[in-house]
Amino acid sequence: xxxxxxxxxxxxxxxxxxxxxxxxxxxxxxxxxxxxxxxxxxxxxxxxxxxxxxxxxxxxxxxxxxxxxxxxxxxxxxxxxxxxxxxxxxxxxxxxxxxxxxxxxxxxxxxxxxxxxxxxxxxxxxxxxxxxxxxxxxxxxxxxxxxxxxxxxxxxxxxxxxxxxxxxxxxxxxxxxxxxxxxxx
Amino acid sequence: xxxxxxxxxxxxxxxxxxxxxxxxxxxxxxxxxxxxxxxxxxxxxxxxxxxxxxxxxxxxxxxxxxxxxxxxxxxxxxxxxxxxxxxxxxxxxxxxxxxxxxxxxxxxxxxxxxxxxxxxxxxxxxxxxxxxxxxxxxxxxxxxxxxxxxxxxxxxxxxxxxxxxxxxxxxxxxxxxxxxxxxxxxxxxxxxxxxxx
Numbered sequence: 001x002x003x004x005x006x007x008x009x010x011x012x013x014x015x016x017x018x019x020x021x022x023x024x025x026x027x028x029x030x031x032x033x034x035x036x037x038x039x040x041x042x043x044x045x046x047x048x049x050x051x052x053x054x055x056x057x058x059x060x061x062x063x064x065x066x067x068x069x070x071x072x073x074x075x076x077x078x079x080x081x082x083x084x085x086x087x088x089x090x091x092x093x094x095x096x097x098x099x100x101x102x103x104x105x106x107x108x109x110x111x112x113x114x115x116x117x118x119x120x121x122x123x124x125x126x127x128x129x130x131x132x133x134x135x136x137x138x139x140x141x142x143x144x145x146x147x148x149x150x151x152x153x154x155x156x157x158x159x160x161x162x163x164x165x166x167x168x169x170x171x172x173x174x175x176x177x178x179x180x181x182x183x184x185x
Numbered sequence: 186x187x188x189x190x191x192x193x194x195x196x197x198x199x200x201x202x203x204x205x206x207x208x209x210x211x212x213x214x215x216x217x218x219x220x221x222x223x224x225x226x227x228x229x230x231x232x233x234x235x236x237x238x239x240x241x242x243x244x245x246x247x248x249x250x251x252x253x254x255x256x257x258x259x260x261x262x263x264x265x266x267x268x269x270x271x272x273x274x275x276x277x278x279x280x281x282x283x284x285x286x287x288x289x290x291x292x293x294x295x296x297x298x299x300x301x302x303x304x305x306x307x308x309x310x311x312x313x314x315x316x317x318x319x320x321x322x323x324x325x326x327x328x329x330x331x332x333x334x335x336x337x338x339x340x341x342x343x344x345x346x347x348x349x350x351x352x353x354x355x356x357x358x359x360x361x362x363x364x365x366x367x368x369x370x371x372x373x374x375x376x377x378x379x380x381x382x
Contacts, residue, residue: 173338174328177268177330181327182327183268
């Protein structure tokens, strides 16, 4: 267990050649540990309706930024296995598609933002991208969440909502395998 | 609705776009492709997963989406057991039996309750997942492998559901039952080879 928990930092940083801002944007796109829970939360926000999606759109990037600044300052990253919990929890909520208290949903967005932002910030710090890289990541996730949540909110046919739930179940399945892989290696 | 489709296409481009960038990580692209290929590398896996989709289509809503949701989740649980080294007996026989039983369900157009159908699919999904979990290639990126693996599995279910759309026509129903019979026969062969081998 201690060997697994010791694996905190996994670098997925890309060098775009365009500076830290774009490296930060690329970081979100090539880090499935961050990208998939992010997509799951955006799907959940879309399923929750316009009002909830709007709240998530602003609370998640804000929490990610705060978490990222903490990660930059501390230089310490949470254990790798923690991200599997995001897959299971948020993917599971998407698959279930049950009505959820908006405050709980927002708290979930804040928790996800703080946790993944902190890990992301620690990676940025280690790679020397600093606050600019972090801002790039936050801008990228803002755009992703707005696109995905906006798309889901606009879905009208019943089968499209089911397709979103299926996507959530896929994220849960990926999380389970990832969890097993994390503890097996 | 047109705007939604346009956003969807743009989004898909963004999300698919990073795949080539995986190459920068060293091994993640290989892990993804390996995971994508694994479920389609064995006919026993392919037939069972397609049968789940066809059976779901025959049963209609909510089974049409409940079964393909159940299978990947429970299969991943089986994969986790395989990765953790938890012993599960008779995996190859179980996989062969899954094609036999699910093919028979399609051939006979059986209509059990959703819980029974889900339990049957979940039971067999364990064996498929376990086999995949134990066969994770050494040195692969586990998360990229998992993503490819789940996408391939889900796509096979979608193929089954797409085939099952012909269920609304009389000849289509007959054709599906014929496909089910072929899958069941293949399953019997898989069980035979697993037991004899």
